[in-house]
Amino acid sequence: MALPKANRLKSRKDFQAVFREGIRRQSSHLTLRALRPSCSTEPSLDAAINKPLTNSGQLASTQIGISISTKVSKRAVVRNRIKRQITAVLHNFLPKLSPGWRLVFVVKPTAAESKCVSQQFLQELEQLLAQAEVFHGNS
Template sequence: MALPKANRLKSRKDFQAVFREGIRRNSSHFTLRALRPTCSTKPFCDAVINTQPLADSGKLTNTRIGISISTKVSKRAVVRNRIKRKITAILHNLLPKLSPGWRLVVVVKPTAAESKCVSQQFLQELEQLLAQAEVFNGHS
């Protein structure tokens, strides 16, 4: 189950912006890098930032997500792709709960491949990281 195209973080420039300016939250298997939505009109933005983040065009933007998994996690592409598919499926199910406008990068740590961990543990860790970064609607 792939993420919709509107929710994918694709360009190198976007990844670099998230790594350069975003906040970082860690767990045993993942590091979450999250970049808050930006607003073009500063006074208006302060009143609205917690409820409805705005893009430069003045309308809501989708939360875009990227997954970074290096060969340090596993030399075998099959293993890396399997982990990536699990994470993508979990994030696809969490999309309705996420606040709009965020740019997120999930960095997979080598411990994810070493442990024979099930998707349930991945789900709990990702939910915990998203809650810590206050990406959920209502910060639940």
């Protein structure tokens, strides 16, 4: 199950901004890089990078990217399977996430060695999102 287009982090600039300015939380198989939504309403010079506000002034939906390198596995089939499993778990968490966040999940090489991947990813993703205070009610 793919993430909705509004919830996908696509551009290189967005990924770089998250890596440069975001906070980092780690677990055994994943690293979460999270960029908090900026609350400023005045336009800045780098408005393209800090764009969590929509045209109507409300916070945009949370955008999520997944980074998985060939260090995890040389086989694209394995990398894509891991990516699909993470995406499926994240799809369930979308309603619980606070708006405006930009998240990048970096998969560590230990993830390919794990057998019961889905359940483990579910627990780790929930733990990482809670640590970064991305869920509704945390700010």
